[in-house]
Amino acid sequence: MKISTLYLVFYNFVQCIGWSYILYLLSLHLITEKSPVGVWDKLGQYVILFQGAAVLEIIHSMVGLVKTPWVTTFIQVFSRVACVFLAYHVPATQNHFFLSLMLMAWSITEVIRYSFYGLSLLNACPYFIGWLRYTTFIILYPSGVAGETGTIYTSLPFVKETGLFSLSLPNSINFAFNFYYALIFSFVFYAVGLPYLYTYMLGQRKRFISGGSKKPSTASTPNKKTN
Amino acid sequence: MNITIASPRSKKTICEVTVDPSSTVADLKKKFAQQKKVGVERQRFSFEHPTKGMVVLSNDKETLSNYGVTTNTTVLFKDLGMQISWTLVFLAEYAGPLFVYPIFYFFSRQIYGFETPKTFVQDVALICYSLHYIKRILETIFVHRFSKATMPITNLFKNCIYYWGCTSMVSYFVNHPLYTPPAALNQYIGFGLWAFGEIMNLVCHIQLRNLRPAGSNVRKIPRGLLFEFVSCPNYTVEILAWLGFSIMTQTLTSYLFTLLGAGQMYIWACGKHRNYKKEFTGKDGSPLYPKNRKIIIPFLL
Structure with a gap:
């Protein structure tokens, strides 16, 4: 086995374990406490660690380890990191139902996704994991978007009041940035991105269901051209 | 001579063009434009050369025979779109x-x-x-x-x-x-x-x-x-x-x-x-491109 494949298997394995742990802690909390209060305190650090590590995926596609275009990966990872950034800084989001919804959707998706990638690299992926990968998104994807946009919406008053991550003139680099308006603008991206990605995934699902041999391109399968 | 023009992906024949062996790429483009009503500027032709691999007919003034196109050659046509x-x-x-x-x-x-x-x-x-x-x-x-x-x-x-x-x-x-x-x-x-x-x-x-x-x-x-x-x-x-x-x-x-x-x-x-x-390879009468010349940053890159 090539070093690069070995590395990718290892990466996917670690991520799978990480998100499984997050899913376990989150489920346990919601079952025992029956409330989203305290979720971030309990598992925020793990979310920061493993979602932060996903930045590596941008590098993977930039150097050609995987064949997904790096811009696609960048947009996916960037929007999630932005949500984690908000959860870290804005107390109002931390105990909110939207955050739990977001983390629940993320963690289930990631456990399935990373198992699928890792096992596919070893050519040992059972059919039902592939089926889960191309079926669960039907519910998890809209839930995730609801959780993310909800978290952003919850954070708006705080961001406006404190000027979090904003820069105003005059300053020596002559640049201004208003995070509050950028967040409001992000809703447009979600509104455009959701139907686009949803129909794309439905197409992938069709391909998966219909042809076992012609499996859809996956984000972590090695790139045959560059390797 | 007869040249078969085909599409690059499906390899399906588009049409056959009859040209002189001495005619140039420009002549081929003109003929193809008459038959298929595709403007000359939009056309790009290439073919699989027996020894050199894929060759693009990029120079309009070069003759087809110099490129190595013969009567059995299948030439691939790409539409470059509106220009x-x-x-x-x-x-x-x-x-x-x-x-x-x-x-x-x-x-x-x-x-x-x-x-x-x-x-x-x-x-x-x-x-x-x-x-x-x-x-x-x-x-x-x-x-x-x-x-x-x-x-x-x-x-x-x-x-x-x-x-x-x-x-x-x-x-x-x-x-x-x-x-x-x-x-x-x-x-x-x-x-x-x-x-x-x-x-x-x-x-x-x-x-x-x-x-x-x-x-x-x-x-x-x-x-x-x-x-x-x-x-x-x-x-x-x-x-x-x-x-x-x-x-x-x-x-x-x-x-x-x-x-x-x-x-x-x-x-x-x-x-x-x-x-x-x-x-500029320095072979067949073409001058040799200066070896130490960099791309964009002197001495470095």
Whole structure:
């Protein structure tokens, strides 16, 4: 086995374990406490660690380890990191139902996704994991978007009041940035991105269901051209 | 002789064309245009050469037999899409900045809601930015000799969005009423770099023009001055000019615009450098491309 494949298997394995742990802690909390209060305190650090590590995926596609275009990966990872950034800084989001919804959707998706990638690299992926990968998104994807946009919406008053991550003139680099308006603008991206990605995934699902041999391109399968 | 024209993906036959063995690529394009009603500019032909692999029939004046096309050859046809002239694209993309930049300078009250007296460096920046694009327009009309007449029409939209958009981002902050000018020394260094870059850029463009006789698309090895160090010194000095503008105005968006432009110019320069090396091999009577000549940064890259 090539070093690069070995590395990718290892990466996917670690991520799978990480998100499984997050899913376990989150489920346990919601079952025992029956409330989203305290979720971030309990598992925020793990979310920061493993979602932060996903930045590596941008590098993977930039150097050609995987064949997904790096811009696609960048947009996916960037929007999630932005949500984690908000959860870290804005107390109002931390105990909110939207955050739990977001983390629940993320963690289930990631456990399935990373198992699928890792096992596919070893050519040992059972059919039902592939089926889960191309079926669960039907519910998890809209839930995730609801959780993310909800978290952003919850954070708006705080961001406006404190000027979090904003820069105003005059300053020596002559640049201004208003995070509050950028967040409001992000809703447009979600509104455009959701139907686009949803129909794309439905197409992938069709391909998966219909042809076992012609499996859809996956984000972590090695790139045959560059390797 | 009979040539089969096929589509590159499906390998399905499009049509058969009868041409003279001595006819040129241009003749083939004309024949194909008559049969299939596809304009000559949109056509690109290639074929699988028995020994050389995929060969593109890129030179209109070359004969088919010299390329190795025989009567049994299947030639693949690619439709390049709707075309537009280089000159028109250049004029449209440069006229934008010339129009957009001054809006922020002159309509401060309407755009920012208030006004402060302009500083000296903001006046100079307006002149520099405008002069650059006036120069580019004049060069497009009087200096450049393009090797191809046209490019795909989608480039018009892409390029215009890029130039118009970037100009707005730069001009918005340089002409802001709360703009902070950098130290005087930065302003002088920046302006000096800018002026040097612009003048040398013009010199490079004139050198390139003199390589190519009017009305031809001859390609030669550029010689003299900065061309002795790098393949594309016109890009090197253009990047220097924008770096100078950024230092002079000390604006983040200007640095970003410089970086974006430098990246794009580096990609173009790599392509040109590769083509020079491929064309001037030193074999079969073609001159040898200077071995130590770099791509865009003297002695380094």
